[in-house]
Amino acid sequence: MGDRAAAAADLVEHDDRVVERHAGGDDPLGGVEQRGEGRLEAVLVDRHQRAGLDRALQGVVGVGPEPLRELVAGERAGLLAVELVEGAPDREELLGGADAVVEQALDPLQVEAVGLQLLDHLQPRQVLGPVVADPVADLGRGQQPARAVRADVAHRHPRPRGELFDRQVVLRDGHDEKVPLDDGSTFDVTANDVTLSPVMSPKLARPGLRLLDAFAGPHGVDGYLEQIDPLLVTGECRAEVVAVERGTEESVTLTLRPNRAWEGFRAGQFIQVAVEIDGARHQRCYSPASPEGRRQELEITVKRHPEGLVSNFLADRAEPGMVLGLAPADGDFRLPRPWPDSILLIGGGSGITPLMAILRTLFEQGYDRPVALLHYAPDPARAIYRAELERLAACRPGFRLLRSYTRAPGAGELDGHFGPHHLPQSEPCFAEAETFACGPPALLDAVRGTWANGLERRLHVESFVPPNLAPVGEPGEGAIRFAGSGIEAPNSGASLLEQAEEAGIAAKFGCRMGICHTCTCRKLAGTHQNLITGETSSEPDEEIQLCVSAALGNLTLAL
Amino acid sequence: MTTALAPPPTPATPSPLDALTPEQIESFGEEMNAIRRRVLDERGESDASYIRGLIRVQRGLELGGRALLWGGVFPPAWLAGTAALSLSKILDNMEIGHNVMHGQYDWMNDPKLSGEQFEWDTACPADQWRHSHNYMHHTHTNIVGKDRDIGYGILRMSEDQEWTPYYLGNPLWAALLATFFQYGVALHDLEVEQPAGSEVDKTRKRELAKGIWEKVRRQTLKDYVLFPALSGPLFAFPLAGNATANLARNLWAFTIIFCGHFPEGTHEFSEEETEDETRGQWYHRQVLGSANLSGGPLFHILAGNLSFQIEHHLFPDLPANRYAEISVDVREACERYGIPYNVGPLHRQFGSVVAKIFRLALPDSPARLGGIAKSLVGKLKP
Numbered sequence: 001m002g003d004r005a006a007a008a009a010d011l012v013e014h015d016d017r018v019v020e021r022h023a024g025g026d027d028p029l030g031g032v033e034q035r036g037e038g039r040l041e042a043v044l045v046d047r048h049q050r051a052g053l054d055r056a057l058q059g060v061v062g063v064g065p066e067p068l069r070e071l072v073a074g075e076r077a078g079l080l081a082v083e084l085v086e087g088a089p090d091r092e093e094l095l096g097g098a099d100a101v102v103e104q105a106l107d108p109l110q111v112e113a114v115g116l117q118l119l120d121h122l123q124p125r126q127v128l129g130p131v132v133a134d135p136v137a138d139l140g141r142g143q144q145p146a147r148a149v150r151a152d153v154a155h156r157h158p159r160p161r162g163e164l165f166d167r168q169v170v171l172r173d174g175h176d177e178k179v180p181l182d183d184g185s186t187f188d189v190t191a192n193d194v195t196l197s198p199v200m201s202p203k204l205a206r207p208g209l210r211l212l213d214a215f216a217g218p219h220g221v222d223g224y225l226e227q228i229d230p231l232l233v234t235g236e237c238r239a240e241v242v243a244v245e246r247g248t249e250e251s252v253t254l255t256l257r258p259n260r261a262w263e264g265f266r267a268g269q270f271i272q273v274a275v276e277i278d279g280a281r282h283q284r285c286y287s288p289a290s291p292e293g294r295r296q297e298l299e300i301t302v303k304r305h306p307e308g309l310v311s312n313f314l315a316d317r318a319e320p321g322m323v324l325g326l327a328p329a330d331g332d333f334r335l336p337r338p339w340p341d342s343i344l345l346i347g348g349g350s351g352i353t354p355l356m357a358i359l360r361t362l363f364e365q366g367y368d369r370p371v372a373l374l375h376y377a378p379d380p381a382r383a384i385y386r387a388e389l390e391r392l393a394a395c396r397p398g399f400r401l402l403r404s405y406t407r408a409p410g411a412g413e414l415d416g417h418f419g420p421h422h423l424p425q426s427e428p429c430f431a432e433a434e435t436f437a438c439g440p441p442a443l444l445d446a447v448r449g450t451w452a453n454g455l456e457r458r459l460h461v462e463s464f465v466p467p468n469l470a471p472v473g474e475p476g477e478g479a480i481r482f483a484g485s486g487i488e489a490p491n492s493g494a495s496l497l498e499q500a501e502e503a504g505i506a507a508k509f510g511c512r513m514g515i516c517h518t519c520t521c522r523k524l525a526g527t528h529q530n531l532i533t534g535e536t537s538s539e540p541d542e543e544i545q546l547c548v549s550a551a552l553g554n555l556t557l558a559l
Numbered sequence: 560m561t562t563a564l565a566p567p568p569t570p571a572t573p574s575p576l577d578a579l580t581p582e583q584i585e586s587f588g589e590e591m592n593a594i595r596r597r598v599l600d601e602r603g604e605s606d607a608s609y610i611r612g613l614i615r616v617q618r619g620l621e622l623g624g625r626a627l628l629w630g631g632v633f634p635p636a637w638l639a640g641t642a643a644l645s646l647s648k649i650l651d652n653m654e655i656g657h658n659v660m661h662g663q664y665d666w667m668n669d670p671k672l673s674g675e676q677f678e679w680d681t682a683c684p685a686d687q688w689r690h691s692h693n694y695m696h697h698t699h700t701n702i703v704g705k706d707r708d709i710g711y712g713i714l715r716m717s718e719d720q721e722w723t724p725y726y727l728g729n730p731l732w733a734a735l736l737a738t739f740f741q742y743g744v745a746l747h748d749l750e751v752e753q754p755a756g757s758e759v760d761k762t763r764k765r766e767l768a769k770g771i772w773e774k775v776r777r778q779t780l781k782d783y784v785l786f787p788a789l790s791g792p793l794f795a796f797p798l799a800g801n802a803t804a805n806l807a808r809n810l811w812a813f814t815i816i817f818c819g820h821f822p823e824g825t826h827e828f829s830e831e832e833t834e835d836e837t838r839g840q841w842y843h844r845q846v847l848g849s850a851n852l853s854g855g856p857l858f859h860i861l862a863g864n865l866s867f868q869i870e871h872h873l874f875p876d877l878p879a880n881r882y883a884e885i886s887v888d889v890r891e892a893c894e895r896y897g898i899p900y901n902v903g904p905l906h907r908q909f910g911s912v913v914a915k916i917f918r919l920a921l922p923d924s925p926a927r928l929g930g931i932a933k934s935l936v937g938k939l940k941p
Contacts, residue, residue: 215786217777217778218679223671224618274668279602279603279608280668282668510690510693513841516875518690518693543668
């Protein structure tokens, strides 16, 4: 940035005069453009910083995307978009310009980076705006993966609450993943690390749906559909339990059939399952073990935790016909595309579940390169998926299964807890393999300790900690994170409402004594204490009254 | 009896707030806290089933009512459809809407039953209701000058409101409010009787007005254009049915709600005497300012359990289906402490409200005029 800024600095004065001379003409940037695209971009960026966004936009958007096309080759486009965005996140014209930038960029990964940057600065709705058209049709028109990648980016960002969306399903399980392009070739979605997801447009595009909504009134069409069958709803994702298998004493495997609102997942990602226990919904994260791809059903395995509310309830009482809530799949811990040359999986306890999804996906789709799994369990009876893993090891020559039973030494190929001596040196060599580790904190700490000196970028880690075992601090300890506002502040021990106000957030409030529920807000994670009753709760995703709640340790609010 | 604080000065009557010693009030507060904790411990599956079952009934009545009114040209269909739709709106507004929006079912963590997000089948935008009712009314219950439910800005319901000739029309304004109650409630948070002061205030009122307009427009379209249109040339029948259902809900809701704080024996308070309240004093004021209605279980459900106004005001965020069982303990505690517990059948409580409306239409003095009117009304009551 240094010499660009310097180069820009001595151009700015000259360019201001050039621009002024050409202002109102057909090509205000004509003179400047001749200096070459790098200079132009530097000028625009610096002009924006010095004289405001208007001047920068004059040269970028005012004359349409043409001048941009000259600029937009590779990485500079992204940088330019980001700079412009940082100047004025609300400007409509800015989005037009950014859209043009993104349109023309050819490298999907770079487009994704731009998309993410834009999302950091803009409301999801504003980013979704340019993505409203059907991405599949765009692909068919040869618009390349740009829109497709943006769809993925938009999908991964949390949706605004209370909005009605028209679902434009792009691709999901059961649809063709090879999209024909105009020139006769096909664009293979899965080969390009792109998840085409249903894209939400902010308005009900189709008049029919709008009309139906007007008839339905405040409760929405779903409010009536769910009286007929809870799975019929379109705005909420739910799943029916179709099969229950109690494989080990400590675990239960559920097969779920999601409703139409389900959007699919990538191997390794997690979903949030909501279970109603004694009238209240409790949400927990589980990683489906099913392979990704054309699947109508999801398999999750739940391991009992000694004081776990949901795990014990499901292990004891889950039965076919039960309806559970689902939240869309999330997580960067997933099998990448294109496939790595060798893969190492390290799993302990219920951490084996996302790894099973990865393994099953690989084998179903014909992966033939070296893959190894280090599986840690107390003893063979409590090793989840043991039988299937042994079968896979027997019939897949490229698959190395290395098990260590920490309480039954000698029963597996390895012994004891994880250590560098457990790592395979060949087929695959751990130092070259893309590694995925998932399991209890102790295992992951040990793994992280071993991966160092540049190997970290090949290591992907997912931590499984049940909420009631999450560390609980004292009043006044830890930090409060306000997820919606992007602010973090040390926990002072005062009520959460007061702390939000201290942090400069205009939280809604009313009686300030715990009666009117105006200050109710969603606690995403952490332990809170009710200042009136003294009760504590570590339940994630819980509605709490800010004026009478205090944080014990770290806490994240949706505010 | 009610306390008169407005001029001309009369011999001071002791305020009911002072009837108990501070220790007694705190002890009463502790007993109320204990009741609350007990209910919170017991709250669970049965309460969730209750509200879900109720919603099921309401949606069924709504769909059934709309379907019957579609063929409303046939009198039996019209009558049944209008009745069903009236019940649907009454349930949706009172037992479901009012209670859910109080956060009584927030503990279920179900986004459809989140008090903060629920929207109801009436002209009033839910977020404005939450502000004017959950916050303003429940915190400042019956405090003249702060609780705008005393009169809704257009009626005189307390001697402490200064009389002006406008109030001669009290009964007429009340009748109009009852007939168009859903719009009265919709406009409530706008505070039309108080002109906007600052620029900030003006902007806020514009926002509120916009919200009201949006909701009213959607409701009007739904009830008076879209559904009637489904019946083609026979649109007049569903139109009349929808209008009647709305009117039925308005009158019923007005009746029940006005019985909550206005029957003879309820008290209003001044800002001074309620300053710096403790939790115990807050509980005490809630009992003194509220009145219950007696009746059977079906009556209570249709009344949105607002027939247990005292219990509702003590515990606004406990599930309303629990009020009946709580009322036994609350009444018993009130008797022990000597706190007046105001309860009566609908006709008597509402009768005294109507009498009050007429009585307050006239100035308090000459006192004789008031006395004569009161005794006349007393002779008419059973």
